[in-house]
């Protein structure tokens with residue numbers, strides 16, 4: 207019996223929903239339903255903040271949240287904000303990035319948009335197809351006199367090659383910022399992500415394993431930079447009536463900080479469940495031809511919040527998109543993160559039509575992200591993996607059916 211209250215055997219081809227069987231799940235199985243910490247503690251905090259009538263503007267919960275995050279990451283400053291996209295924009299401005307900035311295309315589009323929004327050109331760099339992270343070997347040929355910085359993205363919570371990026375940045379006099387939105391709770395060579403480069407940006411969006419509904423932060427050891435960002439996120443106010451800097455509204459609310467603090471208290475439990483799920487997926491997916499699960503370095507701290515598989519169509523006999531269609535037919539909402547890559551999205555596709563990123567294109571055509579988090583149990587994982595195994599086993603039939611369906615949709 208699965209959590210949705212139904213048990214649907216997946217043993218032969220006809221059991222696959224895409225081939226006519228009943229869907230495995232009655233309710234959609236999302237890749238990451240939000241983790242909720244201790245509800246009583248959360249509601250108590252809500253009551254407190256309502257009693258205080260201090261709802262935003264650097265309230266006590268925001269201050270406490272900043273302190274806890276900075277302590278946990280071993281950094282001098284955490285500047286909490288309303289989300290990671292605004293945090294990126296503020297960090298980019300505070301670091302005086304301009305002209306061109308080198309970024310991966312294989313990332314959530316907010317990384318590129320945060321630059322473009324400020325009329326800075328993102329210069330897309332290819333990734334290492336094994337790590338899915340910015341390939342240091344591809345960076346230098348992209349540096350021009352207009353280049354002011356590099357933004358590395360710790361995708362899937364796996365750390366960039368921080369040392370190589372820092373060395374390149376230093377040699378060329380560039381700023382180094384990290385988009386660490388997916389990497390809270392992860393480490394690089396034993397040191398927590400958060401303290402690298404000039405600054406790092408975190409996300410506490412509802413889809414992240416630690417959430418504050420919406421939320422983000424910039425963490426840094428640079429005192430002057432932190433001070434500048436505190437001004438910038440609050441319209442540039444240094445005091446009542448005294449504006450000393452251009453600014454915007456990037457403040458985190460007390461409600462968000464209350465959720466963030468409560469989530470932090472359950473952090474170890476969330477990571478424990480993610481790690482259990484990650485290991486279960488490894489067991490159940492082992493030996494399926496053409497399916498490789500992205501691994502995490504067990505010698506580092508990880509948050510294990512993404513279960514990522516890569517499909518080699520030539521070996522599996524099944525395309526990534528056909529597998530996604532087979533899973534969706536079962537109500538498993540597997541996602542193609544971060545397809546097709548920023549360079550193939552607007553406005554970048556039109557602005558830079560000649561960008562060639564072979565590793566990005568290849569990885570973006572192969573990856574699929576599967577459900578995990580505290581809303582997903584061992585039985586669901588076993589079922590999802592059985593579907594993957596069966597879909598690969600009957601790959602030719604699945605491909606035909608998906609193709610037929612597309613044809614009939616196109617004909618409508």
Ligand SMILES: Cc1ncc(COP(=O)(O)O)c(C=O)c1O
Pocket residue numbers: 289290291292313314316317359385387388408409410411421422
């Ligand atoms: C790599 C990356 N950068 C930036 C963001 C934007 O974060 P937020 O939703 O908090 O603005 C995300 C969110 O998923 C992300 O994954």
